[in-house]
């Protein structure tokens with residue numbers, strides 16, 4: 001995979017050292033700055049302390065990462081310029097010499113992915129949420145809990161032993177991560193891109209179906225739809241919409257303009273190459289031919 005950041009450009013990542021997010025960030029660059037929360041990673045980009053931030057966005061078992069969705073709409077805009085997907089398997093780490101496990105700690109998304117394993121292998125153990133998987137390892141090292149559910153690499157960063165490896169309730173679990181920066185020149189279209197926006201709609205009948213119809217009419221494939229409360233009135237939601245294609249393509253540009261018309265607020269979250277590099281059926285030639293025909297008709301050159 002191409003490194004995104006050059007040697008001078010720093011990437012704030014959801015740490016501390018030994019998180020899955022650190023593994024994802026290493027695919028984008030080498031100047032990594034660990035911070036303790038997703039909010040701080042994104043704030044570091046907003047303030048210009050780092051050029052980039054790397055954060056988790058969704059997991060195939062537990063779904064979207066709410067802290068990331070919420071941080072993306074607060075304050076100044078940031079946009080995704082790349083994504084990567086990691087296979088997820090967990091290790092359970094303990095202090096050397098541990099004989100009894102009464103508490104097990106990790107990030108809520110990690111605990112949710114090993115719930116059945118904990119019930120089967122460590123019945124009666126209390127699960128405790130920490131800010132990240134590596135924060136759980138650090139807390140176990142300090143003696144606060146007995147075991148941590150971590151990324152396999154965490155064992156190299158903390159004075160802990162492997163109690164179990166390859167722990168996972170659902171095979172083939174995967175997490176997608178974004179590389180974010182302040183708005184600037186967009187990544188070039190590659191023919192295998194994803195575009196992400198978040199919209200707040202007026203509260204009226206059929207508005208979500210209108211948004212989706214605008215995509216469907218243009219043959220645009222929806223790859224993600226999440227809702228989060230606006231945190232204002234009960235029942236008011238923001239919709240996070242991921243589609244295949246790049247805003248540089250006419251049909252995507254048209255569709256986003258239509259979403260703008262239907263929305264109370266809209267924020268562009270990026271057009272960037274998809275991690276799977278699977279080409280997208282874009283029909284760009286047909287859109288260009290249609291636009292050329294309208295142009296010619298307007299000039300009186302065609303009927």
Ligand SMILES: O=C(O)C(=O)C[C@]1(C(=O)O)C=C[C@@H](O)C=C1
Pocket residue numbers: 014018019020021022056059065088107109110131132133134151175
């Ligand atoms: O705590 C970490 O290690 C993370 O990088 C976060 C995170 C997540 O938010 O889903 C990333 C991948 C795994 O699914 C579990 C936790």
